[in-house]
Amino acid sequence: MTLLSARNLTVEINAVPIVDGIDLDLASGEALGIVGESGSGKTMTALALIGLTPPAATIRADTLTIAGNDVLALDPRQRRALGGSVMSMVFQDPMTGLNPVRSIGSLLIEAIRRHQTIDAARARQLGLQALADVGIPDPVARFSAYPHELSGGMRQRVMIALALVNRPALIIADEPTTALDATIQAQILELMRARMRDAALILITHDLGVAAELCGRIAVMYHGRIVEEAPVADLLARPAHPYTCGLLTAVPRFDPARPRLMPIPGAPLPASERLPGCAFAPRCPRARDICRAQVPALAEIASGRKVACHFPEAVA
Amino acid sequence: MTTARGVLPFRLRLPLRAPWQLMAGGIIVAILVALALFSFFAPPADATRGSLLLRFRAPGTPGLLLGSDQLGRSLGSRALSGLPWSIGIASVATGIALLLGTTLGVLGAFYGGRVRAAVGLAVDTVIAFPALVLAVTVIAVIGRGFWPIAITLGLSTWPIAARVARAAALGILARDYVTAAKLLGVGPIAILLTHVLPALLPVLLVMAAFIFADMLILESALSFLGLGPPLSTPSWGNMLADSRQFLTQAPWMMLVPAGCIVVAVVGLNLLGDGLAARTQARMTGMP
């Protein structure tokens, strides 16, 4: 069943398209990774879906439906009501996602009672259960703690507890492990894998490895557009877009020979700059005249595989 | 790892439009300064000599746009010729407060230990006295006049500048590029001059506008209390003091100088707000 469907989703700030007409489809329970670098528009995509774009942003789309709601037709109050119940968000920095002057418990109880009509005692019970579910030791003691009294890893667990507590159909996680240490990142990934079974997940990350661990399908964004979309194993084994290829060869991996890394030359095109052709062309080893003249459309090249490139790698 | 790139998770060049406060405040302050210079070099004659035939004329009388006082002197001209006094004193006092406050504040931030403790103690001591009470006491002892008043006001206000400068300097000193300079072997004085002061400048500018407004009010208050310029000098405070006796008879005598003070103070505060907003926009607008 389709949970989320976006057609030609565009987010503009000061007439600059940060997200430039992307299509997204997500089935219930599916996990989609949106991978890109800073300025690729991945975070703005997430904020547009959850309804948290900055005031200067304008969102347009041919269609944008989430769990049967035509999101763009909703008034702000109805829109907010979707948050927490139908979908919820996990931020990179839990300190910005958690109100610093409220205790963990009161945040949980408020979140629960906003969407469920139950008494305070029952809500407290559910809140404690939610903390225990995300592996927080001694939930009763932590219930009255404030966000700043917890470590980064614990705060991220609390964020996840809050995101899960109303059993939303969709969770949007924006770089949920980027600010964490390696061993804590491993814990949180493990937790997300274990606890987010029922909900659909959109994971925003710069790290293909993290996306590969949690997601079945990955969309790679570059300069506001999706340049490649594929099942994770296919994408990693046989990337079709030269940018995806570049991302995979640019990162060091354990290899005793230590071959010289193969970086992508140049730097990402700033969002405020437009090119008549493919935005990746200036950095692309395979670019030809047509790439500089014409923007390639995202097209299906094999079952479940889409790529926006005039000269994609063969994937068969 | 996170990257420090401002509040929003993306980079955008915002057009650096001058905020309206900056425009409005700048225009008001520029007009005041121009008028002050004009009246300093060409003082209006009817500010000190009036015609007793034209006493207590209401504003709008031909030739007396803002009315006249009990001696038939033009209030508009008097307000104009009070400007050099008020602006002059406020400028000198602000200059002293900024120079002293910034120097001590930055030194306190840069050298910890005893220097910081000494500066802190001096700041707290001076701040414990209300500026007006301090000024009244000092002027009562050493006498009135342009320089005594200006210096006294400056000396009673520097701790505010010192506190702001110290807080800002502490923030700047914690930046990576200052640490980098230290590790490159750059000496303390060079660090202060090349990294700290330039970064402090926008903060100092904003602060100068607010302190200047404060000084204008304090100067008027001193004049009102009879501790300002000689009574024959038409400063705004003196005009206010004069108006007391004729409040019911000629309320405009009070409204004209009071209005001048309000316009000047509002203009300076707008300028300060505008400068602050522009600095803010630069900080967040630039990656």
Added chain:
Amino acid sequence: MSALLQVRDLSVTFPVGHGTLQAVDSVSFDLARGETLGLVGESGSGKSTLAFALMRAHPIASGSIAFDGHDTVALSGGALKSLRRRMQMVFQNPYASLDPRMTIHRILAEPLVAHGVSKQDHGEIIAQMLRRVGLSDEAAGRYPGQFSGGQRQRIAIARALVLRPEILILDEPVSALDVSIQAQVINLLRDLQAEFKIAYLVIAHDLPLIHQISDRIAVLYLGRIVETASADAIVRQPQHPYTAALLSASPARDPSERRERIVLKGEPPSPIRRPSGCAFHPRCPIATDRCTVETPMLAEAATGHSVACHYPGRIKSPIAL
């Protein structure tokens, strides 16, 4: 041949409240000319404090640092300044480490001025260094805000190198950069090392990256080195369970690399409340009662491979090299 940098039993403490915080605890290592030592650890491991202590920017509680045979702990004034000419540092965040109000020329000239290099040579030295890090001469007249993150880090590297130091400390040199840019900077660092024979001390949390550029790796946990060996040996035969866990925690980069994950319990404890015995025991999957009371010392398990663990080598490497 004696090492260029010899660190012995180095400790750094900070006063906190009524007690002291042992940020770096009896750390010893050598760094040879032209060699790269990678320091791996999580936040609170003391790796950045160690870097600043080596730069003599933090007071040192005890221990010794010998640079080219000369003790640096007692240095001050002019002698400290000439040490800084031979030992430089690159910071993590190139958005913060360059003064936004200075042109690139002034940024690069700053160390030259500080060390009395004749002003007429500045232009030539700076132009040469800019070209060497892959920027054009015109860059000198521009401001940091006009450059991308990768270019800024190149500028920061150029600034650290204009005085031709013998040791360069790199504190997370690429972690603030986009993935596609990181490789450019890593390759540049490798080229510069080959050309100038600089010794690198690289601090990073990304193990594949550290493995890529280091000859040897030291793993820090709560201020102590718990394991040190050649880069390959650390990955192939980690002896300490913490090293094995770190290796398994680095995300796989292709599906064939998918590996068994060792998920540690809990979080690194605060250095203020250091656990008894082996500081790692509360999180260790193989800890015994002995580990809670007896502190393991760093001892050689194989030639050039030291580990501080009572049960070394019990957990096999999750990485197949």
